[in-house]
Amino acid sequence: MLLLHISDIHFRAPDCLNPNLDPDRYYRTRLLQDVRARVAELGAVGAILISGDIAFKGVSEEYQVALAWIHELAAMAQCPLERVFVVPGNHDVDRAVILRTPAVRNSQAAIARADHDRREREFRTQISDGDTSRSLLTPLAAYNDFAKLFNCQVYLPDHLYWQQDLDLGGGVILRVHGLTSTLLSGLEGRNDTRESLYLSPLQTVLDPLDDVVNLVLCHHPPDWFMDQDDVNDAICGRAAIHMFGHKHRLRTAVGEGYIRFSAGAVNPDRNEPGWIPGYNLVDVQVSGFGRERILTVDAHLRQWQSNPDLFRPVLTQQGESVLRHIIRFPGQERREAPTLALAAMPAAIATAEPVAPVEAAVASPAWERDADVGAAMGDASTRNLVFRFWNLTTSQRREITLRLKLISRDELSLPEPERYGRALIRAGERGQLNELVREVAQKETR
CATH class of the missing domain: 3.60.21.10 (Metallo-dependent phosphatases)
Known part of the structure; x- marks a missing residue:
């Protein structure tokens, strides 16, 4: 890279x-x-x-x-x-x-x-x-x-x-x-x-x-x-x-x-x-x-x-x-080279789509098991969603995040970067990124 x-x-x-x-x-x-x-x-x-x-x-x-x-x-x-x-x-x-x-x-x-x-x-x-x-x-x-x-x-x-x-x-x-x-x-x-x-x-x-x-x-x-x-x-x-x-x-x-x-x-x-x-x-x-x-x-x-x-x-x-x-950069001993399924893991984190295990005897990588949700949201499709979300109007962002219960009404007083930064992380934590994508897409077409 x-x-x-x-x-x-x-x-x-x-x-x-x-x-x-x-x-x-x-x-x-x-x-x-x-x-x-x-x-x-x-x-x-x-x-x-x-x-x-x-x-x-x-x-x-x-x-x-x-x-x-x-x-x-x-x-x-x-x-x-x-x-x-x-x-x-x-x-x-x-x-x-x-x-x-x-x-x-x-x-x-x-x-x-x-x-x-x-x-x-x-x-x-x-x-x-x-x-x-x-x-x-x-x-x-x-x-x-x-x-x-x-x-x-x-x-x-x-x-x-x-x-x-x-x-x-x-x-x-x-x-x-x-x-x-x-x-x-x-x-x-x-x-x-x-x-x-x-x-x-x-x-x-x-x-x-x-x-x-x-x-x-x-x-x-x-x-x-x-x-x-x-x-x-x-x-x-x-x-x-x-x-x-x-x-x-x-x-x-x-x-x-x-x-x-x-x-x-x-x-x-x-x-x-x-x-x-x-x-x-x-x-x-x-x-x-x-x-x-x-x-x-x-x-x-x-x-x-x-x-x-x-x-x-x-x-x-x-x-x-x-x-x-x-x-x-030593790693875990593997019986074979990592397969394409392992290389594709970051997208799976963001989309919450299951990926079949490569082989029962090969442990999943530590980054996949233990990654912080915020780090895992570095996936390109998720970061594209972040851009699209911020391109909405203030009222649209508020409406979506309240509807999906990603923020509370008490948090509306927080500065926007913190308020909706928390909301995006919660969407990742709760497996709601796909819902968020749909909501953003609907607002974009209006």
């Missing part, structure tokens, strides 16, 4: 609102053209992973322009919009909200100022309380309204981060963990500094299930967290692929069991030292069986150069344009 990893696009109002007066549009257009050329060479992109800083001030008009550009990017990448995934960055936080809202500052300060040995407990307390959890998310309101289209919105405490599953074939799932690194971003209206943020062990469980490859998508790299050592150890030990943004520097790092990418920035500030736009294309393949199974990661790192203006490959120390890293 070919993954397109971009970060730090920085759609900045008012500049981005008029394409004829947007000095950064040129570089974004060149990136689109380069993606189109690479896809002609490498094949269609299976998923687009955006590691934050989509906007610059975290306001709604910036996301309107961003969404239109993401549509263009998906078309060039030959990737369905249902396969776009996003996490927030510090520029997706509306700091003006923090400055004018004491409740936000108080909630952030309670976590930041807690003693080291009590911070996790204080974090749990703040995100579990209805009032303080809403305060922490107020600066992300515009981001959440944008991210809901991709089923990547944040709500607390039960959607602190998201998981989505992608099928790598051969009975193997790539589980993408979209981590939220920004709950303390903009503390007291200040710029973030290293070790000023907090991730918490709640986001780094990264359960090491058989037949699941964990991928972490996060805006801030570990050295920006108060709990950086714990975060780094957990991610390195539990995830094979790491994708970060924020630093505006295109870099890779490899270990025995992982590979780490920093995406650079689609649009770094043109006045910053070392200004070089960049992005990554990462091809992930699984081969072999049982104890001989390996994960092969081929990285195509693309970086801007001027005169002539184009994106070019970043070469390895050996002068090669592709960085290859092989990770051992």
Whole structure:
């Protein structure tokens, strides 16, 4: 599967609102053209992973322009919009909200100022309380309204981060963990500094299930967290692929069991030292069986150069344009190769259609037995349903979810991204996705 990893696009109002007066549009257009050329060479992109800083001030008009550009990017990448995934960055936080809202500052300060040995407990307390959890998310309101289209919105405490599953074939799932690194971003209206943020062990469980490859998508790299050592150890030990943004520097790092990418920035500030736009294309393949199974990661790192203006490959120390890293990925011993029925399992989860067992002696994969419903809803048909659902009017969404009892009347007061995010998860949990499809289709034809 070919993954397109971009970060730090920085759609900045008012500049981005008029394409004829947007000095950064040129570089974004060149990136689109380069993606189109690479896809002609490498094949269609299976998923687009955006590691934050989509906007610059975290306001709604910036996301309107961003969404239109993401549509263009998906078309060039030959990737369905249902396969776009996003996490927030510090520029997706509306700091003006923090400055004018004491409740936000108080909630952030309670976590930041807690003693080291009590911070996790204080974090749990703040995100579990209805009032303080809403305060922490107020600066992300515009981001959440944008991210809901991709089923990547944040709500607390039960959607602190998201998981989505992608099928790598051969009975193997790539589980993408979209981590939220920004709950303390903009503390007291200040710029973030290293070790000023907090991730918490709640986001780094990264359960090491058989037949699941964990991928972490996060805006801030570990050295920006108060709990950086714990975060780094957990991610390195539990995830094979790491994708970060924020630093505006295109870099890779490899270990025995992982590979780490920093995406650079689609649009770094043109006045910053070392200004070089960049992005990554990462091809992930699984081969072999049982104890001989390996994960092969081929990285195509693309970086801007001027005169002539184009994106070019970043070469390895050996002068090669592709960085290859092989990770051992042992699995359960099988008497034969996984069959097509196993590879088709993710769709079966979403549609609730029974799939005949391949063979009584072959255990079903752990990801199929234990997958979180939210992760299993990464199936393409289900994510297409999410897009269609959000394209309905507010009254239509409310009517459908109340009729199917996916929300209660008390929950009508919740912000829309949380209200209907919960409803969609419940539809998956209760086996009501087919009912929801029918209801949406009826509304679409009126």
